[in-house]
Amino acid sequence: MPTHRLLPKLIRAGFGAGVIASAAHAYDVAGISIHGSASLQAAASDNHDFYGATKEKVDLNVAELTLNGTYRFENGIRVGAQGYAYRYTREDGIVLDWANLDYSFAPEFGLRAGRVKRPLGLYGEAQDLDQVRTFANLPLAFYPRYLRTITSYTDGLNPYGSVGLGSAGSLDYSAHVGTADTLDADSLVLQGYRILGNEAYDSWNIGTLAGIHLSWSTPVDGLRAVYSVTRVFDGTVTGVGNFGGGGFLPVINDNMQTDFSTVSLEYTKNKWLFAGELQWLSLDFDLVSPALGATPLHQNIDLLYYYLMTTYQATDKLGLGVYASFSDSSPNNDLPELGDADRSNTSQDYAVAASYSLTDWWLLKLEYHHIIGLDIVNQGADFNFTGPGAETAYNYVVVKTTVSF
Amino acid sequence: MKRFLTLLALACAAVCGLRADDAVFIAHPDVKAESLTAAEAKAILLGNQTSWSGGGNLKLAVLTSGPVHESVLRTYTERSADQFEKYWKKLVFTGKGSLPEQAADEAAIVAYVAKTPGAFGYVAAGSTPAGVKVLTIR
Structure with a gap:
């Protein structure tokens, strides 16, 4: 059976099994947690097939199954791994989400080696973890799910630690250096490129990357400031492009350097949480194609994202949340516009959400988005995107349920 | 002068409702440590310190609810019980920690700490748990 047909069945079966299994807490088998x-x-959605076949109908557009096991030896070395099976609109797969050896030499220094989760801002590592937040979806532009494959993990080393700063609080750091998976033509990102432009890509070799995540627990009780940056050094995207209407010829986006940078603030007080994040991405690459002549065409693309979020834990079972998120894929106004000049490269995403704990292991979430602008549709979310003239305001309603143990 | 400072510290502790009134930390009798700092308590509760300074794995046990649990978390980690639970779930599902032993009540936490080498937990102040070592905060 093809993967795209088998996987949803597996996930649904897993979901059913999870419902039953989750009646208990974590399992411990021979010391493996x-x-x-x-x-x-x-x-x-009312106006777009936004993340699935959602236009004017309900689509079961996301299914996820996660299973992990961890064992700690008496010498302090911890070994663990997590499998993640997913179907996200047209993309599905079963991946090793993390798998590493971990040893903490002291609170100030530890080291993980293997596949490690890659931190990005406040919630990048936890973007799959419904059980730790009110929203079903983190701000859609800031934490785009279609980029999960290239933003989720690094194969390499992860030094980490926590340093006391006396009266100034404490500083947690987590660095990473290594490589990431190559994206194929079936990935949402490259599927999106194929439809939206005159370029059709079949492979994205991410290359090597490195970054650091700094989280400062300030002297103000509940206030945390975070800075994170990841640089992808030498990515290569290959495919074909049609430049100037002369037909499709091979094209390479070579020497691709991408910087993901975030600054974030999070403040928790009693049952309230306030968060704000700013992210800027910079892509530099050389466009190489016979259609463009012998000299590579150097390209630079900047993208800007930010949001404000508030959540309130109204009761032990009920959590409420609201956020306003903004994106601009052309802050320097150097990308071509599609139709409405003000809204084709930007988005405003206003969301309200409620999360209800049916049991201590079973969550139900309801979420409503009002989105203005086509930026996050442009980026591969709508495979039936009509381009110029497309409706720039739309609504998106989500119901999600999660079991965990 | 020394007596005055001691009285002042005790008075402050009483007025501020300090942690010593609410809970005490306990450890397996074989643990060499006799005391710990508030910063060390925080590091242990948040999974940043996973071994004893004198050697050996540190095995954290926590209560699942109750006023002692709330007090310890608020005092030493600046987190509510709900935030603490989500913090640990995040660690577990991102490969950065193993969930602490969950104890439904103080008897269970004492029983776990007493039988598990390297174990660390907490109970209400004033109780006299048998078979475990009480650690002071310095």
Whole structure:
């Protein structure tokens, strides 16, 4: 059976099993601590097939299944791994989400080696973890799910630690250096490029990358400031492009350097959480194609994202949240516009959400988005995107349920 | 002067409702440490310190609810019980920590700490748990 047909069945079966299994807490088998979760999401939109076949109908557009096991030896070395099976609109897969050896020499210094989660801002590492937040979806532009494959993990080394700063609080750091998976033509990112432009890409070799995440717990009780940056050094995207209407010829985006940078603030007070984040991306690459002559065409693309979020834990079971998120894929106004000049490269995403704990292991979430602008549709979310003239305001409603143990 | 400072410290502790009134930290009798700082308590509770300074794995046990649990978390980690639970879930599902032993009540936490070498937990102040070592905060 093809993967794209088998996987949803596996995930649904896993979800059913998870419902039953989750009646208990974590399992411990011969010292191996086992945890897992399963999620299903249904969504609908009024104007776009936004993340699935959601236009004017309900689509079961996201299914996720996570299972991990960890063992700690008496010498202090911890070994663990997590599998992640997912179907996200047209993309599905089963991946090793993290798998590493971990040893903490002291609170100030530890080292993980293997596949490690890559931190990005406040919630990048936890973007799959419905069980730790009110929203079903983090701000859609800031934490785009279609980029999960290239923003989620690094194969390499992860030094980390926590340093006391006396009266100035404490500083947690987590660095990473290594490589990341190569994206194929079936990935949402490259599928999106294929439809939206005159370029059709079949492979994205991410290359080597390095970064650091700094989290300062300030002297103000509940206030945390975070800075994170990841640089991808030498990516290569290959495919074909049609420049000037002369037909499709091979094209390479070579020497691709991408910087993901974020600054974030999070403040928690009693049952309230306030968060704000700013992210800027910079892509530099050389466009190489016979259609462009012998000299590579150097390209620079900047992208800007920011949001404000508030959540309130109204009762032990009920959490409420609201956010306003903004994106601009052409802050320097150097990208071509599609139709409405003000809204084709920007987005405003206003969301309200409620999360209800049916049990201590079973969550139900309801979420409503009002989105203005086509920026996050442009980026591969709508495979039936009509381009110029497309409706720039739309609504997106999500119901999601998650079990975890 | 020394007596005055001691009285002042005790008075402050009483007025501020300090941690010593709410809970005490306990460890397996074989643990060499006799005391710990508030910063060390925070590091242990948040999974940043996973071994004893004198050697050996540190095995954290926590209560699942209750006023002692709330007090310890608020005092030493600046987190509510709900935030603490989510913090640990995040660690577990991102490969950065192993969930602490979950104890439904103080008897269970004492029983776990007493039988598990390297174990660390907490109980209400004033109780006299048998088979474990009480650590002071310095």
